[in-house]
Amino acid sequence: MTAPAHEQGGPLISVEHLTMRFGGLVAIDDVSFSGDNSEITAIIGPNGAGKTTVFNCLTGFYKPTVGRLTLNHPAKGELLLERMEGYQIPAHADVARTFQNIRLFPAMSVLENLILAQHNELMRASGFSVAGLLGMRRYHDAEQKAVERARYWLDRTGLTTRADWDAGNLPYGDQRRLEIARAMCIRPVLLCLDEPAAGLNPKESAELNELLRYIRDEHQIGLLLIEHDMSVVMEISDRIIVLDYGRKIAAGTPDEIKDNPDVIRAYLGETEEEALPEVVAQDLEHPVS
Amino acid sequence: MEYFIQQLINGMTLGMIYGLIAIGYTMVYGIIGMINFAHGEIFMIGAFVSIITFLMLGILGVGWMPLAVLIVMIVTMLLTSVYGWALERVAYRPLRNSPRLAALITAIGMSIFLQNYVQLLQGARIKPLQPVIAGGFRFMQESDFVVTLSYLQVFIILLTLILMAVFTLVINKTALGRAQRACQQDLGMAALIGINVDRTISLTFVLGAAMAAVAGLMFLMNYGVIDFYIGFLAGIKAFTAAVLGGIGSLPGAMLGGLLIGLIEGFWSAYFTVEYKDVAAFSILVLVLIFRPTGLLGKPDIEKV
Numbered sequence: 001m002t003a004p005a006h007e008q009g010g011p012l013i014s015v016e017h018l019t020m021r022f023g024g025l026v027a028i029d030d031v032s033f034s035g036d037n038s039e040i041t042a043i044i045g046p047n048g049a050g051k052t053t054v055f056n057c058l059t060g061f062y063k064p065t066v067g068r069l070t071l072n073h074p075a076k077g078e079l080l081l082e083r084m085e086g087y088q089i090p091a092h093a094d095v096a097r098t099f100q101n102i103r104l105f106p107a108m109s110v111l112e113n114l115i116l117a118q119h120n121e122l123m124r125a126s127g128f129s130v131a132g133l134l135g136m137r138r139y140h141d142a143e144q145k146a147v148e149r150a151r152y153w154l155d156r157t158g159l160t161t162r163a164d165w166d167a168g169n170l171p172y173g174d175q176r177r178l179e180i181a182r183a184m185c186i187r188p189v190l191l192c193l194d195e196p197a198a199g200l201n202p203k204e205s206a207e208l209n210e211l212l213r214y215i216r217d218e219h220q221i222g223l224l225l226i227e228h229d230m231s232v233v234m235e236i237s238d239r240i241i242v243l244d245y246g247r248k249i250a251a252g253t254p255d256e257i258k259d260n261p262d263v264i265r266a267y268l269g270e271t272e273e274e275a276l277p278e279v280v281a282q283d284l285e286h287p288v289s
Numbered sequence: 290m291e292y293f294i295q296q297l298i299n300g301m302t303l304g305m306i307y308g309l310i311a312i313g314y315t316m317v318y319g320i321i322g323m324i325n326f327a328h329g330e331i332f333m334i335g336a337f338v339s340i341i342t343f344l345m346l347g348i349l350g351v352g353w354m355p356l357a358v359l360i361v362m363i364v365t366m367l368l369t370s371v372y373g374w375a376l377e378r379v380a381y382r383p384l385r386n387s388p389r390l391a392a393l394i395t396a397i398g399m400s401i402f403l404q405n406y407v408q409l410l411q412g413a414r415i416k417p418l419q420p421v422i423a424g425g426f427r428f429m430q431e432s433d434f435v436v437t438l439s440y441l442q443v444f445i446i447l448l449t450l451i452l453m454a455v456f457t458l459v460i461n462k463t464a465l466g467r468a469q470r471a472c473q474q475d476l477g478m479a480a481l482i483g484i485n486v487d488r489t490i491s492l493t494f495v496l497g498a499a500m501a502a503v504a505g506l507m508f509l510m511n512y513g514v515i516d517f518y519i520g521f522l523a524g525i526k527a528f529t530a531a532v533l534g535g536i537g538s539l540p541g542a543m544l545g546g547l548l549i550g551l552i553e554g555f556w557s558a559y560f561t562v563e564y565k566d567v568a569a570f571s572i573l574v575l576v577l578i579f580r581p582t583g584l585l586g587k588p589d590i591e592k593v
Contacts, residue, residue, distance in 0.1 A: 059481065091483035103478045105471050116471050117482045122464035186483055 010072050011036045012222040013058075013190055018067035020053050020246075027053045029246040030066075035190070035239075037074075038220040040212060042233045044257075045243035046266060051226045052100065054243075055192050058224070059097045060086040071095065073189055091120050096183035097192040100226075102175045106168025110159055110178055113167050114150035115143075117185035122146055153181035157211065173204040180211065190222045191215065197229040205229060209236050234258070242266065291434040296558040297551070302442045302511065304550020305449035309504035310527030311534070311542035312456065313373075313497030319473045319537040320493050323389065326396040327376055329524015330403035331498045335369040335505025336515045337407060340418050343509075354421060358444075358510075365506050366499040372403075373498025374491055382487065400521075407517040415516045418509055445507045452503060453543055459496070460539060469493060473537070522566070526553075529573040535586020544584060548572075 011034035020028040028050040035041035043051050056062045058069060058081060069081040071093050079093045089095050105113055115122070125142030154160045157177040162170060167178060176196060183191055196212070197205045213236055216223055227233045233240065233254070240257045242250040244266040250257060257263055276284070310332050317325045342361045351357045380399045384392050425439030460466035468489045471479040480486045508523065509515055530549040534541025549569055556568040576583060 061477075087480040087483060087485050090481055091485070097481060103475060103481075105474045105478070107474055108470065112467065116467055116479075116484070119464055119468050119471075119482070119484050123468070182482065 010070075012039075012072050013224070014070045014072075015054070015058075016068045016070070018054065018057060018069065019065050020050070020057060020062060020067075021065045027246050028057070028064075028243075031243065031246070031248045033241045033248065033251060035222045035224055037189075037222050038216055039238045040216055040223045040225055040236050042225045042227060042237035042240045043243060044227065044233055044240060048245075049243040050246040051243055052194060053246075055097060055194055055224070055226065057082070058089075058192060059095060060084060060089040071190065090186050090188070094187060094189045095192065096186040096188035096190070098176075098179040098183050098194055098196060100194045100198060102172075102179055104167040104175060104178060104182070106166065108167060109164050110154070110167055110170065111147070111150055111163045113178060113182050114153060114185045115146050117182045118146040118149065149185055149187075150181075153184050156214065157181045158207075173200055176200065176204075176208070177211065180215075184215065184219075188221060190224065192224045192226075194226045195228060196225070197227055197232045200229075202231075205232055208232065212236055291429050291432050291436050292558065294428075295434070295436045296554045298436070298438055298442060299558075300551035300554025301547065302445050302550070303554055304530075304547035305445055306504045306507050306511070306546075307523070307527045307530045307549050308543045308546025309449055309452065309500045309507070310523060311530040311546045312453075312500045312539065314528050314531040315534070315536055315539060315542040316469070316493050316497050318531070320469060320476075320490055321381070321385070321392075323381070323392045324396065324528065325376075325381075325494075325497075326393070326524070326528075327380075327399035327403055328497065328501060329520035329522075329527070330400050330407075331369060331373055331376070331520070332501040332505045332508070332523055332527075333515070333517065333520030334372050334403065334407065335365050335498075335502030336509045336519060337411060337416075337505075337517075338365045338368045338502070339506040339509045340416055340515060343418060343421070358421065362503060362506055365502045369502035369505070370495045370498045373494040373501075376498075377491055377494040382490075400524075404517055404520065411517065413517065415514050417514050420513060421510050441510055445511065448503070448507070452500065456496070456500070457539065465489070465492060526566075526569055529569055531583075533572060533576050533583055535583025538583065538585045538587075541583055541585035 014032075014034040016032050018028055018031045019026070031050075031054065033041070043054060045051055053062065057064045057067075060081065064082050067082065071079045071081055073079050073093060076092075081089060081093060081095065084093060105116065108116070122139070122142055125139050151160070154163055157180065159174060159178060159181065162174065167175065170178060176199075180193070180196065193212070197208055200208060209232055212223060212225070215221065225233070225237065237254055240250075240252060240254055241248060242257060242260070242263050249262045249266060250260045252260070310328065313328045313331070314325065317323065317328070339361050342364045343357065346357045346360060351360065376399060380395050381392060384395055420441075422439070422441040422444060425437050425442070428436040428438065460469060468479065468484045469492075471484060472486055472489050476486055479489070504523075508519065526549055527546065530545035531542050532545070533548060534543070534545025549572065552572060553565045553569050557565040560568075
């Protein structure tokens with residue numbers, strides 16, 4: 001039917017020749033990579049490297065200028081994400097994501113946030129709310145299941161005691177974990193995490209590592225991870241993709257990436273000394289006292 | 290005192306009708322942040338569908354009034370909902386991501402279009418309807434002024450309360466309502482957890498139109514005469530009610546409707562009937578100046 005790479009048994013998600021242009025600006029330039037089930041694939045790179053843009057293409061926020069995003073869904077077969085309507089990507093292709101700046105429904109309770117993520121099943125079970133209003137058993141059962149699933153994830157993320165809080169009032173670290181719990185309530189096959197460790201303290205990010213590992217090993221879904229916190233990336237990633245100025249400059253295991261000269265150059269700049277402008281050099285020598 | 294109670298009853302009846310229309314304004318504003326100025330026309334269409342259905346039932350010989358009213362209500366809600374759905378689909382959805390002004394002008398355009406559409410199809414003359422529900426309770430018969438609570442008023446007040454209760458239940462307890470509240474908070478995020486945003490918005494218009502349809506039916510039964518222009522004034526007053534209660538807030542819309550109805554009722558009773566609209570709209574001005582978020586609306590707090 002198509003190229004061998006997309007046949008059953010290919011990687012869970014394969015991104016091929018993804019290019020995204022905004023007018024004259026090339027945000028992503030011919031990037032290809034893939035990620036698999038039970039695997040954490042990290043995408044790293046300096047600020048502005050195009051990491052979030054990759055996610056936005058994957059989750060239907062942007063339509064890629066060029067490229068093909070194939071999801072090998074375990075139950076539904078091969079799906080082309082770039083051709084799907086925004087809301088279908090979580091609803092039909094089962095791809096979930098979290099955000100760099102947390103986007104919960106702040107005026108709703110923690111539990112409601114999680115039940116909302118199971119909206120489509122509930123809608124179907126409730127016959128578009130008609131059965132729900134009539135108090136029919138089918139809807140009741142479906143809601144019971146939704147609550148049970150929510151409870152499981154509350155337990156996993158340590159939020160059980162705060163289930164009734166408004167999501168907006170939770171402490172920052174809890175909001176981060178709630179976002180992951182909500183994404184998991186969609187029952188995704190691919191979870192895209194955009195800087196889940198941003199703003200967490202060392203203890204919280206250690207807990208996060210644990211949670212992500214648990215999701216990978218127990219639920220055996222694919223995870224894509226954008227992260228700046230190297231203690232997270234190096235510890236839990238199975239593979240790392242490095243982007244710089246929208247290009248892929250390296251890919252490999254954490255150990256391979258750690259010593260890759262291209263990566264070091266992208267992060268730390270050229271090693272040769274840069275001559276400071278004279279004014280700045282003088283300022284440095286005679287600081288204002 | 291008797292006079293006061295009578296005006297209280299009249300004002301409440303009127304307020305219920307305004308409240309039902311105001312729900313449509315407030316829900317649409319809550320979700321997509323636009324004022325649907327064509328909503329008054331949806332109410333007017335509801336009144337027209339009602340009168341046509343009443344007349345057809347008369348021809349078919351459905352004589353038992355409770356059954357007739359029930360059939361009319363169901364038919365009106367269904368047909369008017371289709372108008373509400375089509376309005377969103379044709380006029381608003383293509384403009385979803387355009388500047389607010391474009392959507393506002395489109396709404397006004399649709400309002401004028403629907404008025405003329407009904408005028409062309411049904412003619413410009415006033416359409417009368419025989420009283421459907423006659424009679425009522427009479428209180429305080431020993432005093433000079435006899436207070437009358439007609440069966441029709443009881444019907445309007447009870448039906449509105451039931452509808453609002455059902456509606457509150459839908460919004461707070463069902464999957465659809467949950468999705469609507471989610472869309473109200475963050476449209477983009479709602480799509481990202483798999484909620485079909487377009488369908489949710491469509492259903493919001495359908496629900497709002499169904500409420501306005503019942504309001505149209507009540508208006509028709511209460512006043513007995515309608516024309517193609519009734520949607521304008523009733524629509525603007527319901528909008529005032531929504532703003533007074535706090536636009537975006539459902540209990541606010543109900544409360545606002547009730548207050549506007551009472552203000553209008555008492556003003557016409559104790560001051561001058563000619564200036565009752567002035568009284569209602571002065572409220573709009575005062576609210577916008579002194580409490581722009583309305584009675585029950587929450588102020589937008591920008592998080593830094």
